[in-house]
Amino acid sequence: MVREKERYLLHPAIIVHYDITPSKQASLPRYLYHQATFRPTPVHSVNLAGQTAIVTGANSGIGFEVSRQFLDLGLTRLILAVRDEAKGAAAVQKLALKPDGIKRESAATVEVWKLDSFDYGSVLSFAKRAKRRWRDSTSLC
Numbered sequence: 001m002v003r004e005k006e007r008y009l010l011h012p013a014i015i016v017h018y019d020i021t022p023s024k025q026a027s028l029p030r031y032l033y034h035q036a037t038f039r040p041t042p043v044h045s046v047n048l049a050g051q052t053a054i055v056t057g058a059n060s061g062i063g064f065e066v067s068r069q070f071l072d073l074g075l076t077r078l079i080l081a082v083r084d085e086a087k088g089a090a091a092v093q094k095l096a097l098k099p100d101g102i103k104r105e106s107a108a109t110v111e112v113w114k115l116d117s118f119d120y121g122s123v124l125s126f127a128k129r130a131k132r133r134w135r136d137s138t139s140l141c
């Protein structure tokens, strides 16, 4: 089956087009080519003011980068859901600075909440805490 020109909607302002077949996309040459050449389109046209986001695995890797980009887009409240709160606190320090080391101009509130997704009790506690706290629009990444 060929999935050509499918559109993946990540956000009303962000549409990603995949115009190659899955088998070609998953091939090793394609993977290597993509790693070397892909440059994501910077997103500027989204304003997340007034929004709250919970980002899991936020102290490193993709979660950290998503957190950074959310703050760049004006997010009002960011919850870093991490299993190690010391690492979470370190991530908060890093997020306070832009990549060039200059302090970020952001009025966002950034909080660290404990979440170990291997521990069902921790997941339940996290969910209860979030439920108590908000009933407004929240993104989960």
Ligand SMILES: NC(=O)c1ccc[n+]([C@@H]2O[C@H](COP(=O)([O-])OP(=O)(O)OC[C@H]3O[C@@H](n4cnc5c(N)ncnc54)[C@H](OP(=O)(O)O)[C@@H]3O)[C@@H](O)[C@H]2O)c1
Residues within 6 Å of the ligand: 056, 057, 058, 059, 060, 061, 062, 063, 081, 082, 083, 084, 087, 115, 116, 117, 118, 119
């Ligand atoms: N679909 C794709 O194309 C694609 C591409 C790349 C990555 N991914 C996936 O995206 C995820 C993140 O990738 P990454 O490269 O950012 O990985 P990473 O740098 O290893 O980050 C993983 C994050 O998850 C946290 N984490 C791990 N186990 C956890 C647990 N039990 N409870 C709570 N947090 C936990 C880690 O916290 P600690 O620092 O405490 O370990 C870390 O913050 C992975 O699942 C990866 O497989 C998908």
